[in-house]
Amino acid sequence: MIELKGLTKHFGTKVAVDHLSFSVRPGMVTGFLGPNGAGKSTTMRMMLDLDNPTSGTVRIDGKHYRDLDEPLKYIGALLDAKAMHGGRSAYNNLLCLAQANRIPASRVAEVLDVVGLTSVARKKTKGFSLGMGQRLGIASALLGDPEILMFDEPVNGLDPEGIHWIRNLMKALAAEGRTIFVSSHLMSEMALTADHLIVIGQGRLLADTSMADFIHENSRSYVRLRTPQREKLLDALQTAGLIAVESGSALEIDGASTEQLGELAAEHGIVLHELSAQRASLEEAFMQMTAGAVEYHAHSTGQAGPPPAPAATSTAAPQWAPRNEGA
Secondary structure, X not given: OEEEXXXXXXXXXXXXXXXXXXXXXXXXXXXXXXXXXXXXXXXXXHHOOOOOOOEEEEEEOOEOXXXXXOHHHOEEEEOOOOOOOOOOEHHHHHHHXXXXXXXXXXXXXXXXXXXXXXXXXXXXXXXXXXHHHXXXXXXXXXXXXXXXXXXXXXXXXXXXXXXXXXXXXXXXXHHXXXXXXXXXXXXXXXXXXXXXXXXXXXXXXXXXXXXXXXXXXXXXXXXXXXOOOHHHHHHHHHHOOOOEEEEOOEEEEOOXXXXXXXXXXXXXXXXXOEEEEEOOOHHHHHHHHHHHHOOOOOOOOXXXXXXXXXXXXXXXXXXXXXXXXXX
16 A cells, blocks of 8 residues: 655745645555646655655555665556666666565566567667567566556557556456556546546645546536427426436436436337437546646647647556567
8 A cells, every 4th residue: 555644845936746645555546647747746756765755754555665675575666668778688677676676587587578578588678669668667567576566657659459458457466456556648548447546736636536436526427318309308308307408409418317318208209319328538527627727738829828738758568579669
């Protein structure tokens, strides 16, 4: 488990992280979301003692990271896929980490096989593509067989097969009872992977809830109806005390289920051409939740305002044999 209590980080007069308190629990994939500049990367760096907090604490299974004798056996992390020695082979990059943490050398070959890099194990990493670098980063995180794993943008640079692999890997690790903490800007992928969400904005905690509850609480769900007997349906809805909002050729109804509306239409002999529940995506719910916490705003061409936010940087990894993704 990862526990944060009052975690705060100042860079001069700027408050990057503002009294963050939350726990990342085992047995599930916890997603870490926030707009650019929200403080996600700074928070993750403080978890690993790469940045010192101005105040507050982080505990890894009850201990401060710097007090872990062999940290890779407790927590594995991928924060930057480029953080490798380009002049060393993939094998030797991992071997150095293994020796520093008293991990058997045999484990190096095991994790290289898991991430599909066995065939290039002896090649220098300076020639690796982004996808290959991501796989090597995942291998380093898995090296100590830790109970806690942290990934920052784990699907960046991967092709669809690699994305499918890393998604299933994180779910499988969580199913083993491990603690999985993943940050990503790719909402569609997060929606398929995470069970629980931590959302921050401008360094402050905005949400700590399940995926389903987050979407439900920050978006509108309704039922969409289409019928050739529009006026008759409107009369039936009004009689039932339901309000319909017109949307093109369809009607949108809040506060009723598809079953209720289907039975209402049948009761009045109304033919339906569409009866469908409409639920918001994670992206829509996220945009609604963080609308007031976005630091960088893009503007249309010719419109006054600050320049667009820079593209997010990231990290990731797959399973099958390498095919030089992104080369």
